[in-house]
Amino acid sequence: xxxxxxxxxxxxxxxxxxxxxxxxxxxxxxxxxxxxxxxxxxxxxxxxxxxxxxxxxxxxxxxxxxxxxxxxxxxxxxxxxxxxxxxxxxxxxxxxxxxxxxxxxxxxxxxxxxxxxxxxxxxxxxxxxxxxxxxxxxxxxxxxxxxxxxxxxxxxxxxxxxxxxxxxxxxxxxxxxxxxxxxxxxxxxxxxxxxxxxxxxxxxxxxxxxxxxxxxxxxxxxxxxxxxxxxxxxxxxxxxxxxxxxxxxxxxxxxxxxxxxxxxxxxxxxxxxxxxxxxxxxxxxxxxxxxxxxxxxxxxxxxxxxxxxxxxxxxxxxxxxxxxxxxxxxxxxxxxxxxxxxxxxxxxxxxxxxxxxxxxxxxxxxxxxxxxxxxxxxxxxxxxxxxxxxxxxxxxxxxxxxxxxxxxxxxxxxxxxxxxxxxxxxxxxxxxxxxxxxxxxxxxxxxxxxxxxxxxxxxxxxxxxxxxxxxxxxxxxxxxxxxxxxxxxxxxxxxxxxxxxxxxxxxxxxxxxxxxxxxxxxxxxxxxxxxxxxxxxxxxxxxxxx
Ligand code: NAP
Numbered sequence: 001x002x003x004x005x006x007x008x009x010x011x012x013x014x015x016x017x018x019x020x021x022x023x024x025x026x027x028x029x030x031x032x033x034x035x036x037x038x039x040x041x042x043x044x045x046x047x048x049x050x051x052x053x054x055x056x057x058x059x060x061x062x063x064x065x066x067x068x069x070x071x072x073x074x075x076x077x078x079x080x081x082x083x084x085x086x087x088x089x090x091x092x093x094x095x096x097x098x099x100x101x102x103x104x105x106x107x108x109x110x111x112x113x114x115x116x117x118x119x120x121x122x123x124x125x126x127x128x129x130x131x132x133x134x135x136x137x138x139x140x141x142x143x144x145x146x147x148x149x150x151x152x153x154x155x156x157x158x159x160x161x162x163x164x165x166x167x168x169x170x171x172x173x174x175x176x177x178x179x180x181x182x183x184x185x186x187x188x189x190x191x192x193x194x195x196x197x198x199x200x201x202x203x204x205x206x207x208x209x210x211x212x213x214x215x216x217x218x219x220x221x222x223x224x225x226x227x228x229x230x231x232x233x234x235x236x237x238x239x240x241x242x243x244x245x246x247x248x249x250x251x252x253x254x255x256x257x258x259x260x261x262x263x264x265x266x267x268x269x270x271x272x273x274x275x276x277x278x279x280x281x282x283x284x285x286x287x288x289x290x291x292x293x294x295x296x297x298x299x300x301x302x303x304x305x306x307x308x309x310x311x312x313x314x315x316x317x318x319x320x321x322x323x324x325x326x327x328x329x330x331x332x333x334x335x336x337x338x339x340x341x342x343x344x345x346x347x348x349x350x351x352x353x354x355x356x357x358x359x360x361x362x363x364x365x366x367x368x369x370x371x372x373x374x375x376x377x378x379x380x381x382x383x384x385x386x387x388x389x390x391x392x393x394x395x396x397x398x399x400x401x402x403x404x405x406x407x408x409x410x411x412x413x414x415x416x417x418x419x420x421x422x423x424x425x426x427x428x429x430x431x432x433x434x435x436x437x438x439x440x441x442x443x444x445x446x447x448x449x450x451x452x453x454x455x456x457x458x459x460x461x462x463x464x465x466x467x468x469x470x471x472x473x474x475x476x477x478x479x480x481x482x483x484x485x486x487x488x489x490x491x492x493x494x495x496x497x498x499x500x501x502x503x504x505x506x507x508x509x510x511x512x513x514x515x516x517x518x519x520x521x522x523x524x525x526x527x528x529x530x531x532x533x534x535x536x537x538x539x540x541x542x543x544x545x546x
Contacts, residue, residue: 015142019045021464022135022145024121024402027055029151029437029453031102032078035109036461040468045143046111047135049120053106055153057098061179062199062387063206065095068290068343069448071232072240075101077248078454082108084241092229092289092343123403124148126432131473131546133433146473147464150399151437154445157397159390159510161194164368171373172385176203177392186210189384192374194366196222200389201342205350207387215381216351217361217374220502221332223313224342228288251451252524269296269305281312289343293336300337300496309336320348326358327351338501340445394504395440395518396420406431419507419516423477423485423540424530426456432476435460440518441489445505447523459530466534467543474544481540493517 023033026048037044050058067074071088086101093101106112120138126148127134133148158177174184176199191211193200196218208214240247265284269277284295298305314331321327330348350356364377373383393401396416404412407430415421415430422428425442426435437456438444444452467475493499499506499517507513520526533539 015140017045017143018132019043019143019145021045021147021149022047022124022133022143023149023151024124024135025055025151025153025156025398026050026053026106026115026117027057027151027153027156028076028102028450029153029457030055030115031105031111032076032454032457033149033151033437033460034111034114035078036457037464038114040461040465042464044114045145046115047119047121047137047143048115048117051117052099052103053111053115054099054102055151056155057095057102059156059179060177060199061095061181062174062176062203062389063184063210064202064204064345065176065179065199066202066227066229066345067093067095067098068198068227069450070289071097072237072247073251073448074098074450076105076450076454077244078457079109080244083244088232088237090229090232092227121402123405124434125403125405126407126434128407131432147433147435149435149437149460150439152398152402154395154438154449155392157393157401158388159393159397160388161366161390163366163374166369168371169369169373169386170371171383173388174385175388175390176200184385186385188212190373190382191215191385191387192217192381192383193387193389194361195389195391196220197389197391198340198342199391200387201344201347203387203389204356205344205346208350208353208356211385212355214356215383216356216358217366217376218329218358219361219365220334221330222339222342223310223332223334223336224344224347225285225290225292225313226288227343227345228286229345248451251448252527264294264297266297267295268298269308270298270302274308277308278312281309285312285316290341293341300335300498303335303497303500306335306337306497310334317348320352322352329358329360334501335497338497339503340505391504391509393510393513394507395445396507396513397510399436399439404431404434406434417514419514420518421482421486423482424526424533425520426459426530427475427477427541429477429479429482432474440516441485441520443520443523443526446519446521452523455527455530459534462534463538466538470543471545472543473546475538475541477541485540489520490517492521496521 020042021037021044023030023046026046030046034044034046052058071093122136122138124133124135132144134144136142158175186207187210189211190213191207192215193204194217201224265280280295284292293299299309317330318327361376367375373381400413410430420440422439422441425439437453502508506515506517
């Protein structure tokens with residue numbers, strides 16, 4: 001079917017309809033992929049579980065949700081007019097602004113006609129006879145496509161611990177990653193938040209302002225640095241827009257994975273005095289956010305260096321939090337940055353409020369939910385609302401919750417039983433013509449996601465274009481290339497402190513999940529590697545006429 005034969009409304013697809021490509025998900029990845037493939041004259045159907053576009057920014061509507069990458073950097077660059085016309089009001093964008101931006105993108109490029117909402121994909125099965133993917137939805141539809149592109153996100157399968165008595169609680173239950181569309185009113189209520197990761201750290205200060213009482217159930221304290229959010233500097237915005245392309249290029253070339261304008265200090269922190277160290281940490285603390293990790297070049301390589309940063313943050317916590325016992329409980333003893341560093345707006349200060357209580361659920365874990373609240377050990381906490389800020393089955397969860405089957409009926413669950421295996425984080429042996437945007441084994445969550453997504457989208461778009469021009473219809477990595485890539489991803493991670501803590505990067509937050517470091521720590525060299533693979537005639541891939 002050619003692009004001109006596409007239907008103008010995407011409310012449903014007649015079963016049996018064939019497309020050049022099916023894209024699963026309408027977040028940043030799905031929208032960019034749709035735009036790119038349509039430009040190549042392909043028929044594309046995007047299947048999206050939500051009622052609107054936005055992905056992460058559609059689902060994570062919890063109070064205080066905000067991006068921890070700066071607005072001027074966390075946006076698409078595929079269209080110059082788009083990046084010129086959009087005005088970002090704050091240094092770090094709140095969720096409603098990013099969602100508005102993505103809706104604007106969908107409208108501006110007339111994308112909705114090719115997106116089918118309210119459509120959760122149940123299965124995707126490769127047919128070796130036809131070289132086509134059959135995708136079935138929970139609504140009972142069945143579509144086919146030559147290419148199947150998973151734009152399902154790295155943090156989109158919410159994790160809700162399976163507490164005893166979960167159904168017995170008579171109050172309201174929320175998950176930060178699946179927040180209701182309508183306003184949640186905590187006024188006059190006793191609220192409990194379970195978890196102290198990024199989502200909790202952003203929502204706790206706002207919930208505390210609204211609730212009658214807030215109890216925070218903390219299993220592991222987290223490092224957090226003030227975000228330093230402020231209104232966008234119009235001069236800076238103007239300056240960047242004057243040559244946005246050069247700005248983006250600099251970002252791509254910089255070693256700073258979060259695509260920031262700020263450079264790493266390149267100081268070896270152990271070679272300077274404590275006073276000099278503290279001055280550097282203070283400077284990065286004042287800059288705000290994740291950039292704190294660039295205070296020294298060896299923070300994530302050397303435990304001793306890392307400990308100096310850890311102690312700097314602990315000292316800040318002790319200074320901010322007035323009650324010494326609460327401050328002590330909030331002080332992490334782990335490696336800074338090993339779990340994703342958090343960026344907050346008044347998180348530690350919130351514990352000075354009289355209506356906020358911190359409860360340690362490491363020493364006395366949550367045993368069960370009860371009709372009135374929850375119980376840890378012998379203590380029952382009476383609550384009107386429980387907020388699960390308990391994170392996600394990251395990187396693989398959204399893929400493995402679908403029934404994806406490749407050659408010879410091999411399921412992705414079987415293939416990845418010991419952990420995800422990909423070539424470049426984009427493809428996996430046995431699953432021809434299936435691409436994963438920001439898949440495990442790609443830099444993804446360790447970078448500024450939007451440019452990383454666009455790099456994947458461009459690589460996939462170029463690859464499909466090449467295949468079609470050469471009248472080839474199948475691309476699949478070969479086992480040796482995939483094995484070498486998996487080994488390389490692990491080897492690089494092994495040089496750092498990342499594997500030393502129980503993070504979601506390692507799947508350690510999900511009981512029974514194989515412990516494998518999932519993202520690739522190789523930005524920006526990764527982009528060069530992907531380009532080299534293409535330049536060498538798709539080295540590591542088998543291409544065929546089917
Ligand atoms: P998370 O970082 O995985 O945090 C989950 C929290 O829930 C942890 O504190 C965890 O404790 C706790 N928890 C899980 N199961 C529990 C149980 N049975 N009992 C008690 N506590 C339990 O999840 P998240 O906060 O949603 O963040 C996930 C990622 O999303 C972030 O790391 C970040 O990459 C991204 N994110 C970004 C932003 C932003 O841009 N600003 C905002 C939100 C999220 P343990 O640590 O002990 O497991």
